[in-house]
Amino acid sequence: MTYYVYVEPDPERRSMAGPYTEQGFDIVPELADLDEHLPRNPETLLVVVGAAVDLEAALTFAAYQRVQRPLLGVILLRRTPDPDVLAQAMRAGVREVVQELDAEGIRNAAVRSVDLSKALSTTMRATDHTRSAKVVTVFAGKGGCGKSVVATNLAAALSAQGGRRVLLVDLDLQFGDVAIMLQLPPARSITDAIAMAGRLDETGLRSVLTSYRPNFDVLLAPASPAEGEHVGRDLVTEVIEVARGMYDFVVVDTPPFVTDQVLAALDLSDWFVPIVTPDLPTLKSIRLTVEMFDLLEYPRERRLVVFNRADSQVGLTVEDVEEAVGAHLSVHMPSSRDVPVSVNKGIPITLDNPTHPVSMAMRRLADRCAGGAAEQVEAAPKRRMFGRRR
Structure with a gap:
């Protein structure tokens, strides 16, 4: 450094x-x-x-x-x-x-x-001890749902062209895609923070971050899947806790399965963003996700289910999907060929084409995370840490 x-x-x-x-x-x-x-x-x-x-x-x-x-x-x-x-x-x-x-x-x-x-x-x-970033964790129990696309675009929308300080954390420690989706050099990653575990501070965290845009930073996943095995739950908790005092929002992208590291992020989350697409395997995985959230006592009013590819003509109505997953679909995101084009360009579509229907859906989701229903549930009882329940 x-x-x-x-x-x-x-x-x-x-x-x-x-x-x-x-x-x-x-x-x-x-x-x-x-x-x-x-x-x-x-x-x-x-x-x-x-x-x-x-x-x-x-x-x-x-x-x-x-x-x-x-x-x-x-x-x-x-x-x-x-x-x-x-x-x-x-x-x-x-x-x-x-x-x-x-x-x-x-x-x-x-x-x-x-x-x-x-x-x-x-x-x-x-x-600045009163600053406490809202943590938004994006999750899907199955790969291929567009989870990383939602996470990167949500972070871009929350940044408001640099008006807010946002950190995007790639917690898919084996196969994270954020670096390649934003075309960022993998010179630093969360594994560089391992040596600072237990004493991580703002300066230390900044030393392992990668800047994407002004006030929009990224904590990348390891370049090698083997390196991710050394990142423990406690380090994830420490990273998020330190980041809370540095940013307005921390957006966490997760792998398509539950790990101790994912549970650490979920326990610290203010908003939970499950991704669902209109196909039966995904509906099953999201139903199990919703049941898991209930079991862990994560507040229902803090869940914002994103219905990705909502306009796909596959014989399932919105009512069918809501009944199958047992939850209200908060944001409908249409399918579009422009999304993979933006991924290949390394620019989230929210930044590349702000008036695109997908961008508008992402801004609605960002608005919900930044305000909206947040004020109505501020008095809801704060959940206990998952580690303590165990």
Whole structure:
């Protein structure tokens, strides 16, 4: 993981950047390179902007990051700092301006900036203790129901173009598809959090996440099925509990069978989203799912059953399906060839074509999760943790 970055476009200056590399800095030649570097390294705490970087560009970068990443410190190096530059830098959010040959001054400024970032992180967690993300778990007892399509599109709809902070968790630890559906590099996954089990915090969780869009992050499943065997129930619980304090919504995609890890997510869920399609094997699996939810005392008013491919002409009416599964169908999602096209493009149809009927269905589901019936059941008794019942 990378905590520090040094930006310097001048090759001669970069050739003398040995002290930076010794202290664990990543060296990048242009500010524009940080557009890719920072999302891949969300744990970065410090950017040192070299003296050859254009002043206006450096100040614009600092002003933008002050809003987007308040924990990220920016130190500006100049050949000969003057009061006017210092004043502009402070207004833009630069933490310190240092003479480029003052090695000791740069080192001290970096220490002060990192200490400030860590203190701010602690303060933000303390002042934001009331934040508690709603956890939405998408489940289907049978594969091929479109569960991952619903999960990715629901997360996209909940993000509201970056207006809400959303985390999508791929909990299909053997064969998760979220990475390929969003065309994300599997450089990090939930298995990278195993070493932090029992002491996972916000910084640690951010270090294993992958950014998809602004305020839309993803915790990917392992690239290898064997790696998923080492992810325990307690780690899943810890991940979700930490994420609650960081996001507005946590959407969990699950495998088509019940595991201890899935039960951990369900026990922490505010909304349960079973997926049903109009075919008998799926109807049977969802009926068993509903009965399992009843057995585990998950509130019925918190279940939002999605009827996928609702317009399929297969001889089953909506009433037939509701009677078969023993539950009301909350959202009807039509069948469309545009859905697999969007999957192949790596862009959820909710983002790619917001006016599409499938997108509109996903927004209705997102609206239900974000509000709607939520206020009416807020006083419902909170269920006990499944582990305690056992």
